[in-house]
Amino acid sequence: VHLGSGDPYTPGFPSFNHTQFPPAQSSSLPDILAQTITPAMAAQLFGKMGGPSVPRSWVETGLNRVSPIKLGSEKDVITVEVNNVLVEKRIHNxxxxxxxxxxxxxxxxxxxxxxxxxxxxxxxxxxxxxxxxxxxxxxxxxxxxxxxxxxxxxxxxxxxxxxxxxxxxxxxxxxxxxxxxxxxxxxxxxxxxxxxxxxxxxxxxxxxxxxxxxxxxxxxxxxxxxxxxxxxxxxxxxxxxxxxxxxxxxxxxxxxxxxxxxxxxxxxxxxxxxxxxxxxxxxxxxxxxxxxxxxxxxxxxxxxxxxxxxxxxxxxxxxxDYLLRLDVDKYKSLLRSHVSQIMHLSTQLKQSGLVTADQPEVLSTQWITSAFGSFSRAASSLTTTIQNSDLSDTELCRIINDRIMRVEHNFLSPYVSPKDVPFRHIFFGTGTHTLQALADHLEALRKRTLDSDWNLFRNQFALITWTVQGCANNLVGNVWDLDNEI
Structure with missing residues (x-):
């Protein structure tokens, strides 16, 4: 029931015995009481419940082993006895x-x-x-x-x-x-x-x-x-x-x-x-x-x-091998796909007529496109540098490898707290800082859902743009080689 990893009571920081952190709780723990049970137990409970039938999508997940499946009614009373004991244990890697x-x-x-x-x-x-x-x-x-x-x-x-x-x-x-x-x-x-x-x-x-x-x-x-x-x-x-x-x-x-x-x-x-x-x-x-x-x-x-x-x-x-076997160009194509999706959704939102006259630049994709261009050029420049380098030069190889090995780390958003949002990766993490969350928010704005917010979206857009641009800047290597306008 913990949608995270590590000790759920020390989110984002270590649970070493010599540290004196105050009690904390992971945001990935459920807000209600939760207890895992076996499929057999679930089938037994569903078989005794009344009320309306469950949505069809539930049946397609494998719960159709119980027929019929009901959501339950106010007359259903179930008593669950839980004998879990919360204890601390020392572990050894x-x-x-x-x-x-x-x-x-x-x-x-x-x-x-x-x-x-x-x-x-x-x-x-x-x-x-x-x-x-x-x-x-x-x-x-x-x-x-x-x-x-x-x-x-x-x-x-x-x-x-x-x-x-x-x-x-x-x-x-x-x-x-x-x-x-x-x-x-x-x-x-x-x-x-x-x-x-x-x-x-x-x-x-x-x-x-x-x-x-x-x-x-x-x-x-x-x-x-x-x-x-x-x-x-x-x-x-x-x-x-x-x-x-x-x-x-x-x-x-x-x-x-x-x-x-x-x-x-x-x-x-x-x-x-x-x-x-x-x-x-x-x-x-x-x-x-x-x-x-x-x-x-x-x-x-x-x-x-x-x-x-x-x-x-x-x-x-x-x-x-002399050089790290990490393919930076693959991220270039993946980032292109995400930017294209954002541009497409942005165009759809503009055509919907929901962008008012006082919001002329809210949906401008200029800067995210510019950041992608910077990353693309930096990746291409790295490839050219490798092709023209003497790989027997130990110091040169180390400089190139340092540029390569920082790429993944630089895709961690520096604008969210590891304690509150531990999985900070903008491609594969979870939270509002990710590229997919930005695309989902664009869709929510178009559909006018209650959780959509223009100011939050603008903040998301700006921080993701800067994360991509920061990764591009680091990949370039030297600050005097930067060629971006941001």
């Missing part, structure tokens, strides 16, 4: 580090949830095994193959993964300033194997290209008898993004890394098409070896090997 040889203060974090409510075979056991095997294999590469990574790798075993990725989130909150400057990618291993029929990934757009290239490198021996086939051949289809990329959900442990800390993040999973393309036993007593083996057609170990290879290839590319 565990870390291992392989230090880089040239840029040890720049690191990839690879993490997996260690504990779970229940057996947690798919939720935590497989991911922890993959994490341990990656740590072992890369350590062996250092000892036997003289492997020398340029950058560091942190292996993180998270505690209190359910619910809300508490261990990972509290670590981020406790070391936010340091991590946002030094950690440039997070790879999540939670739930990497839940089936064997398809492959899905949720990630920052900066990592799309790396995911695609890695899929082209890793062989698909588990899923095909053709030994020449790669994961890309097996799962990409005619449109790899449409086939593979899915939105990152709030319950994903990579989500706070991306939207709270501004660290490019990726989580992926080999899944089953059964039960609507996902594994139905997470966070239940049925998340055990037998059910996962059934979901993978008894290929759990083999699929875990494929997941290990995929994560390992990505990590090694990120710590070995």
């Amino acid at each position: 565990v870390f291992g580090v392989i230090k880089g040889f040239m840029d040890p203060d720049r690191y990839v974090v690879i993490g997996a949830q260690r504990d779970s409510w229940g057996p947690g075979y798919a939720k935590s056991t497989v991911g922890t095994c993959v994490l341990m095997e990656l740590a072992r294999a890369i350590t062996e590469m250092l000892k036997r193959d003289d492997f020398r990574p340029r950058r560091s790798i942190i292996f993180a075993s998270w505690s209190a993964g359910e619910y809300g990725s508490v261990g990972a989130t509290e670590w981020l909150e406790g070391y936010l300033s340091s991590l946002s400057m030094k950690a440039f990618v997070y790879i999540s291993l939670d739930g990497v194997v839940t089936g064997s029929q398809t492959f899905k990934a949720a990630a920052s757009p900066l990592l799309y290209k790396l995911i695609r290239e890695t899929m082209m490198e890793v062989k698909s021996t588990v899923f095909s008898n053709d030994t020449s086939k790669t994961l890309y051949d097996e799962f990409a289809g005619s449109n790899w993004e449409q086939s593979v990329i899915v939105p990152m959900k709030m319950d994903d442990s990579a989500y706070p890394f991306l939207t709270f800390s501004g660290i490019p993040s990726v989580s992926f999973s080999f899944t089953s098409l059964k039960h609507g393309s996902n594994y139905p036993y997470f966070c239940t007593l049925l998340d055990d070896k037998d059910h996962l083996d059934f979901a993978t057609r008894h290929l759990t170990a083999d699929v875990a090997v494929a997941a290990t290879r995929l994560a390992g290839h990505m990590a090694l590319r990120l710590v070995h």
